[in-house]
């Protein structure tokens with residue numbers, strides 16, 4: 149059961165060469181600093197530096213809270229270490245800890261959009277360390293202490309918490325304890341155990357070990373049922389060797405002296421010590437359904453393979469990403485700081501920690517969306533022994549944990565800036581993680597105010613059912629699944645999807661009372677295009693796209709989403725037999741490209757193969773209108789391989805002609821061309837053409853032909869790290885959206901929401 153992730157048990161484990169190559173490639177290390185304000189002109193310089201910078205200086209001197217408005221402080225966390233307990237590798241010094249600290253900083257950014265910088269402090273002396281860090285408060289919104297060994301870490305953290313008015317959080321203590329507690333809550337539930345009577349042995353009495361047992365005791369474990377061990381064996385009452393006050397606080401009265409003694413009959417093992425500390429004989433001696441969290445990094449106390457050889461009834465977790473159940477503080481620290489920063493918390497207190505653990509435990513019990521299934525190479529995890537905790541790539545973490553932490557901070561009075569609208573905060577949180585979310589947020593908000601009936605034409609498909617459920621759950625309106633009732637229900641049961649909820653309807657086209665009306669309607673449209681009445685009847689009874697399109701055309705639904713079982717152009721042809729272009733409009737495809745915080749619309753990415761000049765001008769108009777509907781003031785670049793006549797060529801002439809047509813039409817948006825993509829997007833390159841009529845970088849790119857549109861958007865997606873939504877169909881008389889064949893449930897919901905949005909008021 150304890151199998152590495154991935155196909156055939158092959159996990160993403162890496163070789164030493166790969167690890168070094170990864171860190172050395174390009175710019176050495178894992179971080180760079182990128183300005184957030186333009187620094188292109190003399191004016192920019194005057195604003196960012198002298199004289200302009202004096203103004204925020206004075207404002208902050210008058211009111212220190214303004215630093216959150218004018219500087220990076222409110223979103224900036226320092227990851228600070230002296231390298232005395234680097235993972236489980238031991239004391240290798242401050243410099244050697246830098247790759248781990250850079251890594252933690254990157255994870256802050258990647259998972260929770262927290263800016264972070266690593267600081268390595270070259271001293272093992274607690275007082276010197278405290279003295280160094282205590283002066284750094286003005287620079288940061290929080291301090292994440294990392295890989296500092298016990299017992300100095302306890303003194304350092306406690307003292308800095310007293311001295312500083314921002315959160316100081318030793319991640320190896322509390323981050324680890326929170327995640328381990330979340331996993332434990334679920335493992336106990338799966339094995340039917342009660343905290344009060346469960347026996348836990350923790351190997352490792354350092355930063356992580358002590359914090360973990362403190363948290364489990366505060367959650368309900370009996371102190372006499374929790375035994376702590378270290379390199380000298382059991383921490384028992386009366387022991388003198390290798391002790392300190394933090395270990396003494398957890399010393400128990402027991403005859404057990406070794407880890408093996410302590411584990412005999414124990415229910416739970418927590419490993420926060422070192423590679424190989426747990427033997428198979430010890431595992432053998434544990435109680436039925438033992439819970440084994442071997443959390444030492446990079447190599448656990450025992451491997452899942454070793455456990456699987458001798459016991460099949462264990463729940464097994466490690467700190468690594470290449471086995472199921474990764475119990476690692478990466479699931480916590482980015483999100484805990486996110487919540488703390490967002491309410492400008494003065495500290496991270498126990499209530500905030502418990503709230504994070506509970507939110508994490510609850511998340512593992514919920515149905516898993518496609519994005520998470522993708523993180524498991526397509527094996528959709530189900531709550532159980534091999535899935536007790538979400539994976540770090542779970543996109544739900546960013547909304548679930550910070551909100552729980554922020555709420556707890558407000559309830560316990562440590563929030564300097566309480567959040568009044570938590571629903572909006574949840575939306576802002578998902579926008580931080582995923583730029584699509586912010587672009588789509590407006591759409592979702594409006595649809596929620598005016599919910600719509602959307603037909604999900606391929607209702608028997610699993611991802612479509614999940615999308616329909618999500619559509620209803622997000623209060624976007626009614627979701628209609630089109631398909632055979634019995635098959636839909638059977639597929640849903642098999643996939644563990646609950647369809648029985650208000651707002652979710654199933655319609656079987658073949659049995660619908662509307663068939664006759666739809667067939668008549670379709671025959672009206674197709675009788676002069678070579679179709680017999682029987683052909684229309686067949687299309688309505690057998691083809692869900694035609695049926696769905698008729699529902700929308702005749703007002704029985706507001707919009708359609710389809711596409712997972714047919715290629716794009718087939719689905720479009722089906723729909724076009726029923727639904728025309730809006731009068732005076734041209735049907736085109738627009739893709740939304742989100743790259744590095746910038747949103748650009750690209751057209752036509754779906755319909756016109758080799759548009760002529762007139763058609764290119766139409767595409768520009770449709771795309772500009774669409775941009776306005778999405779809330780952007782369009783600046784349209786008519787793209788070509790050439791810029792303003794150089795070099796000349798047949799395709800460029802067509803684009804030049806399209807610009808002249810727009811001139812004659814006197815359209816009411818900014819446009820210019822023909823121009824190359826760098827001219828359109830880069831203000832410095834555009835500045836070489838001072839006559840260019842665009843007032844800034846283009847946000848709508850009209851491509852000269854379908855191939856360039858399709859190739860460039862797909863390359864941006866695959867190589868450029870951009871997110872591409874679409875193509876979205878624009879210009880049809882009724883809202884229809886066609887997803888790609890590989891669409892995930894989240895893509896389908898987004899398209900359904902866009903269709904609902906287009907349905908308007």
Ligand SMILES: NC(=O)C1=CN([C@@H]2O[C@H](COP(=O)(O)OP(=O)(O)OC[C@H]3O[C@@H](n4cnc5c(N)ncnc54)[C@H](OP(=O)(O)O)[C@@H]3O)[C@@H](O)[C@H]2O)C=CC1
Pocket residue numbers: 232233234235236237295296297298319320321324351352353354355356357377378379380390419420421422423425443444445446466467475476477478
């Ligand atoms: N999965 C996760 O998220 C995390 C995992 N960890 C892992 O936990 C481990 C400890 O880290 P941390 O608490 O920060 O380090 P510390 O240096 O603070 O503590 C280490 C503790 O482990 C004990 N120890 C070391 N080797 C053994 C052994 N073979 N048998 C029994 N006890 C042993 C030490 O005993 P003694 O007191 O006698 O010296 C000490 O109590 C590391 O492997 C680290 O990677 C830590 C944080 C997060």
Ligand SMILES: CC(=O)C(=O)O
Pocket residue numbers: 234235236295319320444445467476477478
């Ligand atoms: C994960 C982590 O912080 C550690 O192993 O030290």
Ligand SMILES: [Mg+2]
Pocket residue numbers: 235294295319320
């Ligand atoms: Mg650590």
